[in-house]
Amino acid sequence: MTRSTRQDTGQEQFLTVLSRDEALARFEAALFPRTIPTEELTLADALGLALADDVMAPIDVPPFDRSNVDGFAVRAADMATASEALPAxxxxxxxxxxxxxxxxIPVLAGTATSISTGGPVPRGADAIVMVEHTQPTEGDAIEVRRGxxxxxxxxxxxxxxxxxxxxxRAGTxxxxxxIGMLAACGIALVTVARKLRVAVLSTGDELVQPGDALRPAGIYDANGAIVSAAITENGGEASFLGAYPDDEAKLEAAMREALAAHEVLILSGGTSKGAGDVSHRIVNRLGAPGIVAHGVALKPGKPLCLAVCDGKPVVVLPGFPTSAMFTLHDMIVPLLRRMAGLPPRTEAKVTAKVPLRIPSELGRTEFVMVSLVEGDEGLVAYPTGKGSGAITSFAQADGFISIEALADNMPAGSEASVTLFTPHVRVPDLVVIGSNCTGLDLVVGILFRAGLTVRSIAVGSLGGLAAAKRSECDIAPIHLFDAKTQSYNAPFLSDGLELVEGWRRMQGIVYRPSDIRFQGADADEAVRAALADPNCMMVNRNQGSGTRILIDQLLGPARPDGYWNQPRSHNAxxxxxxxxxxxxGVTIAPVAQSAGLSFIALKEEHYDFALVSARKERPAVQAFLTALTSPEFNEGIEPMGFIRPG
Amino acid sequence: MTRSTRQDTGQEQFLTVLSRDEALARFEAALFPRTIPTEELTLADALGLALADDVMAPIDVPPFDRSNVDGFAVRAADMATASEALPAxxxxxxxxxxxxxxxxIPVLAGTATSISTGGPVPRGADAIVMVEHTQPTEGDAIEVRRGxxxxxxxxxxxxxxxxxxxxxRAGTxxxxxxIGMLAACGIALVTVARKLRVAVLSTGDELVQPGDALRPAGIYDANGAIVSAAITENGGEASFLGAYPDDEAKLEAAMREALAAHEVLILSGGTSKGAGDVSHRIVNRLGAPGIVAHGVALKPGKPLCLAVCDGKPVVVLPGFPTSAMFTLHDMIVPLLRRMAGLPPRTEAKVTAKVPLRIPSELGRTEFVMVSLVEGDEGLVAYPTGKGSGAITSFAQADGFISIEALADNMPAGSEASVTLFTPHVRVPDLVVIGSNCTGLDLVVGILFRAGLTVRSIAVGSLGGLAAAKRSECDIAPIHLFDAKTQSYNAPFLSDGLELVEGWRRMQGIVYRPSDIRFQGADADEAVRAALADPNCMMVNRNQGSGTRILIDQLLGPARPDGYWNQPRSHNAxxxxxxxxxxxxGVTIAPVAQSAGLSFIALKEEHYDFALVSARKERPAVQAFLTALTSPEFNEGIEPMGFIRPG
Incomplete structure (x- = not known):
């Protein structure tokens, strides 16, 4: 597909953006009413499925009057006057x-019959006395000393x-x-709603299946796997059919085959308009009524396309992982569950405070993924903040908040209702918010193996400091350079925070080993070589990072090509x-090494921790501090490419 | 096994009753530390299993700088002065x-490259402008009107x-x-903790497998199915091997075979001491150290037997369903999860008020199954009250409360912590507490199909009235006869309750069709015949039931054999x-019919509803009242054997 095609059709794509409710109503109207396919299964095979019909108890349970103890079946009247002095x-x-x-044998007056727990009470008996309350006596008899x-x-x-x-009831x-109740009644087979057979198919020239080698410009197909797994988790039977490039004829053949063999077809990974066009054209040829909604006033999720083709739902999910997951769970899964006779999934909600103003697009209901941490005054909901293109936005969130279409933001300090992705909030033992470092994984691993849970939210050094000042974390990892004092981190701490020394990371200039311009150069020589060649392009770092200050010192007044390419991480x-x-560019040694780059050492960056003093005595914080001095840490940190202080 | 054998060994059985914690500590000491068996699986097959090792990200995601929109890759500096008036x-x-x-091709100053969402940003570009913000212009160029x-x-x-x-992390x-995160990194195979292979074997001469015909004195084996399903629900691989009679040689062979092929052996259904003896003797021969705890100060659950045989856990569960389930979930499942590398199951708890004094056995931690309903001042926890012999005690409960070993009761009005069996409390739309009737199922079915949830707790007419007076239910079904006024139900209502007419149930004398003493008799003749034959035995009803009053009227001063056999239900x-x-005996027509008994009609019993007036306007109560006059009810109630009033 060429650029011009995309632009031509691009204008028509979202002409009729529908509200979420209107889109759902159209989808439902085209899908229901319909019969729920059923099958008869053994109890063990029916585990997790929904009953198709009400089940009546065919017998009494217990089926007979049953003794609950080991003892003797008796007539209570025979013991009316029994006592220690005058046993019956x-x-x-x-x-x-x-x-x-x-x-x-019936229990006649003056007689008793030995009976086990669970045994049927014989005719004539109206009570059981426990064996412990009887005494064997001569003449094949027992004595009972109480009523x-x-x-x-x-x-x-x-x-x-x-x-x-x-x-x-049906639907249970x-x-x-x-299963226990059914088995107790002797029921061995039950009629259940059959699992829905769902075909999942990814589209996109860029997709590479996990396990295969990544080619340049290729990305791994995560949506195919995640959609299939989400269908399985919701009681469906998912068949993942692989990824198809944007070849219209081949894709159409694959979609027709998938639809013939399944009850539902879900396309995942058709990113935005470009790849979408092809699938949408095909969907409209697969059967009546075809597309019922395309474009929904949801963020993320706008490009969602809903169709029904000859009674079978066909869904084209948005390509971005979080958009795909969110629309799948919000709009598709409830309908699939209904088609499969399953009850709605129960959703848990909690109330939490939003620490920052969250901007929102006017006119679209916006869903914001959040992580929950415990603040001084209850739960705080942190936007995961990586955007709908990020798989971790969805995967590492605890839940989401929604901002209504009529609002253009949610103000800082708002109380928001958070819909949880899992039934429980597990408030972590330790909350770390700030800059991330693979060295931190070593410390977290020590805590994890000690049974502690750690939530680590990467928002950069400044974001971490702000969270620490608001008491929303225990520890903020930072690496901030103060040009005035020419020192790291300490100058940035305010009251209530204290500095815990972490480790150091050697920063240096990186270049491709094949680049003869830099081979053998020291730092000054390398910078001179770079500035001398107008075709030599740099990559900078974001304003405010310690590395940026270092780069600016290296460059002096020069602003070479690439200066404005300012990513926020060493990895980028x-x-x-x-x-x-x-x-x-300038990055840290361990990152240079794993990227296979040559490295010219410059200066150590200090990766330390701003500790919230009021939280210092918490057991998890103490455990963190202990981990930082543990043999496991001391032996592990240097092989990772980091430098212990001191 | 004969009675005397049981008595002989019975005295030794529980000599060393351990506290729950001590029993668990001994079991754990014999089981751990141990290695967790692992296997490598595809992502789809690994769904629901626990990671065996930490997984590191092998690549960056995205693997390259990626465009998030359809548009053009540009140099931001080229648009520094762009405006509507002066486009770049x-x-x-x-x-x-x-x-x-x-x-x-690199993006040099003054140029732009068309790029799709998800495309890799080319060298030289440091920003993307959206296609919507550009204008194609002559000379194969675009104009941009904003910075x-x-x-x-x-x-x-x-x-x-x-x-x-x-x-x-390992254990996730x-x-x-x-799966989405792993796939996004290109990981196709993961090493997970393998599912634990658990053999489940039922023991007991009385057990019949579901689907087979029930023989006299036989009961269906519910524990085998429920234990197997609970293992599956907790991530294990359960093999149910069937039920074995108490034949020591055969049972031992089966247990040895099961243990050879599995990692865990659970015996379910060995009721109390009798059947237990056999299995306990065998367990002690299966391997060292053998039984580590037998008899735990828990109620229900005292007869639990824990053993480790050559490194493999062997558990003999108590025979009563609720005891078996409770000890399985409380003491066994957590250890099996730990053996399988799974994290502890998260438990949800809620606080609820206990409406009645709950007696408890001193010296044993007692667990009481409860159903939750919404009262005027929050949740109310109703003991399910059928005892540990009942499968429904466990199956229909929402959760349980525990009463500590040092207390002999929990006072009425206590605030109790309820551990939920499922993550959510779903407060039902309508709560019905009182006497049960299969006719009520017809009404509940109508509400259910209208999407309403109904909780029905059977506690008898008087229990229902008490709950209604405490506002713990919406409706109490009752059939109480007032001898003084010779009328049903109305005389029992107090302020705040109103009577809603239900239906009537014909009561009558039942006898076996083959019994020539009663064939062709009317009621008076039948009672005369019964009283004339000293071998003729009756079954009575409990004091306080309307049927009992009717029986006493029939008998006059006579107290024939069986008079003290006083079950609480028509079915019994x-x-x-x-x-x-x-x-x-005297029961109602539909019950007589389904039991295959002959029936001599006596008098209609009125099955009505005491409605809590303050709750009358609730939608679910209105729906209930509407259902009582619906065509579906009117057409369904008489074929069930009931009589419409009026």
């Missing part, structure tokens, strides 16, 4: 009622489950407890150089 | 960067996931979101007569 003497009947043994009330230690027939009552999901610098987007 | 004009490079296309900030609409390499960071359960009366425990 009962002749033993020549029968022992074990479990599974039907009694033959017995009629009915004692007997469970009557039907007292657990009564024959004819509705045991379980069968768990182990339901290494990738830019490795992939020829730039020829040199 | 950029020459188009002869390249289109679609997804999956590696750029070849661009460096980095705009670019996601840098590694901004989502940074190469080398710990992506997921793989859900769809984790029918079962007693059908199973020859008694020769006659």
């Amino acid at each position: 003497r009962l002749l033993l009947n020549h029968e022992t009622i074990a479990c599974g043994v039907a009694p033959q 017995a009330s009629p009915g004692q230690f007997i469970s009557n027939a039907g007292s657990d489950i009564a024959r004819g009552e509705v045991l379980l 999901v069968i768990g182990s407890r339901e 610098v290494a990738a830019a150089v490795a992939q020829n987007r730039a020829d040199w | 004009r950029l020459l188009l490079n002869h390249e289109t960067i679609a997804c999956g296309v590696a750029p070849q 661009a900030s460096p980095g705009q609409f670019i996601s840098n390499a590694g901004s989502d996931i940074a190469r080398g960071e710990v992506l997921l 359960v793989i859900g769809s979101r984790e 009366v029918a079962a007693a007569v059908a199973q020859n425990r008694a020769d006659w």
Whole structure:
């Protein structure tokens, strides 16, 4: 597909953006009513599926009057005057009622029959006395020294489950407890709603399947796997059919085949307009009524396309992972569950405070993924903030908040309702917000193996400092350079925060090993060589980072080509150089090494921790501080390419 | 096994009852430390399993600087002065960067390259302008009428996931979101903790497998199915091996075979001491150290037996369903999860008020299954009250409360912490507490199909009235006869309650059709015949029931044999007569019919509803009242054997 084609059709794509509710209403109208396919399964196979019909109890449970103890079946009236002084003497009947043994001899007045727990109470008996409360005596008899009330230690027939009552209702999901009730009634087979057969197909020239080698400009297909897994988690039977390039004929053949063999077709990974066009044209040829909604006033999720083709739903998900996941869970899964006779998924919600103003697009309901941490005054909801293009936005969030279409932001300090992705909020033992470092993984790993949970939110050094000042984290990892004092981190701490020394990271100039301009140069020589060649391009770092200050010192007044390419991480610098987007930049040694770049050491960067003093005595914070001095840390940090202070 | 054997060994069985914590500590000491068996699986197959090792990100995600929109890759500096009046004009490079296309041409000053969402940003570009903000112009160029900030609409390499960071920790359960993160990094295979292979074997002469015909004195094996399903729900691989009678040689062979092929052996259904003895003797021969705890100060659950045989756990669960389930979930599942590398199951708790005094056994921690309903002042926890022998005690409960060993009761009005069996409390739309009737199922079914949830708790008429007075239910079904006024139900209502007419149930004398003493008799004749034969045995009803009053009227001063056999339900009366425990009794027509008994009609019993007036306007209560006059009800109630009033 060429650029011009895309631009031509691009204008028509979102002409009829619908509200979420209108889009859903159209989709539902085209899908329902419909019958729910069923099948008969054994109890074990039915686990997790929904009952298709009400189930009536075919028998009483217990099926007979049952003894609840080991003892003797008696007539209570025989013990009316029994006491320690004047025990009742009962002749033993020549029968022992074990479990599974039907009694033959009636218990007449003055007699007793030995009975086990679970045994059927014989005719004539109206109570059980426990074996512990009897004494064997001569003449094949027992003595009882206390009274017995009629009915004692007997469970009557039907007292657990009564024959004819509705045991379980249609739509009930069968768990182990339901299996117990069905088995207790002797039911071995149940009719359940059959699992929905869902085909998942990824589209996009750029997609590479996990396990295959990544080619230049290729990305791994995450959506295919995540959509398939989400279908499985929601009781469907997902078939992932692989990724197809944007070849219209081949894709159409694959989609037709998928739809013939399945009840639902979901296309994942057709990013935005370009790839979408092809699939949308095909969808409209697959059957009536075709596309019922394309473009929904949701953020993320606008490009969602909903179709019904000859009774089968066909969905083209947005290509960005978070958009795809969010629309799948919000709009598609509920309908698939309904098609499969499953009850709605229960959603848990909690209230949390939003620490920062969250901007929002007017006119679209906006959903913002958040991580939850415990602040001084309850839960705080942190936007995960990586955008809908990031897989981690969705995968590492605890839930989401929604900002209504009529608002253009959610003000800082708002109380928001957070819909959780999992039923429980597990408030972590330790919250770390700030700059990330692979060295931090070493410390977190030590805590993790000690059974502590750690939430680490990467928002950069300044974001971490702000969170620490608001007491929303225990520890903020920072590496901030103060030009005035020519020192790291300490000058940035305010009251209530204290500095804990972490480790150091050697910063240096990186270049491709094949680049003869830099081979053998020291730092000054390298910078001179770079500035001398107008074709030599640099990659910078973001304003405010310590590395940026270092770069500006190296450059002096020069502003070479690439100066405005200012990524926010060491990894992005290494990738830019490795992939020829730039020829040199400044990053840290471990990152240079894993990217396969040559490295000219410059200066140590101090990666330290701003600790919230008020939280210092918490056990998890103490454990963190202990981990920083542990042998495991001391032995592990240097092999990772970091430098211990001191 | 004979009675005397049981008595002999019975005394030794519980000599060393341990506290729950001590029993667990011994079990753990014999089981841990141990290695967790692992296997390598594809992502899809790993769904729901726990990661065996930490997983590091092998690549940056995105792997390159990526465009987030459809547009043009540019140099921001070229648009520094762009405005509506003075647009920047950029020459188009002869390249289109679609997804999956590696750029070849650098973006030099004054040029732009067409790029799709997801395309790699070419060398030289430091920003993307959206296609919507450009205008094609002559000479293969575009015009841009607004400024661009460096980095705009670019996601840098590694901004989502940074190469080398710990992506997921060992022990993380793989859900769809984790699968997305692994797939995005190109990981196709993961090493996970293998599912634990658990053999489940039921023991007991009385057990019949679901689907087989129930023989006299037999009961269906529910524990085998429920234990197997609970293992599956907790990530294990359960093999149910069937039920074995108490034949020591055969059972031992089966247990040895099971243990050879599995990692865990659980015996379910060995009721109390009798059946237990056999299995316990065998367990002690299976390997060292053998039984580590037998008898735990828990109620229910005292007979639990924990053993480790040559490194493999062997558990003999108590035979009563609720005891078995409770000990399985409380003491066994956590250890099995730990053996399988799975994290602890998260438990949700809520606080609820206990409406009644709950007696408890001193010296044992007692767990009481409860159902939750919404009262006027929050949640109310109703003991399910059928005892540990009942499968429904566990299956229909929302959760449980615990009463400490040092207390002999929990006072009415206590605030109790309820551990939920499922993550959410779903407060039902309508709460019905009182006497149960299969006719009520018809009404509940109508509400259910209208999407309303109904909780029905059977506590008898008087229990229902008490709950209604405490506003703990919406409706209490009752059938109480007032001897003084010779009328049903109305005389029992107090302020705040109003009567809603339900239906009537014909009560009558039942007898086995083969019993010539009653054939062709009317009610008076039948009672005369019964009283005339000293071998003729009756079954009565509990004091306080309307049927009991009717029986006493029939009998006058006579107290025939069986008078003290006083079950609490119509079903139990029918079962007693059908199973020859008694020769006659009084029950209602539909129950007589389904038990296959002959029936001599006596008098209609009124099954009505005490409605809590303050709750009358609730939508679910209105729906209930509407259902009582609906065609579906009117057409369904009489075929069920009930009589419409009026």
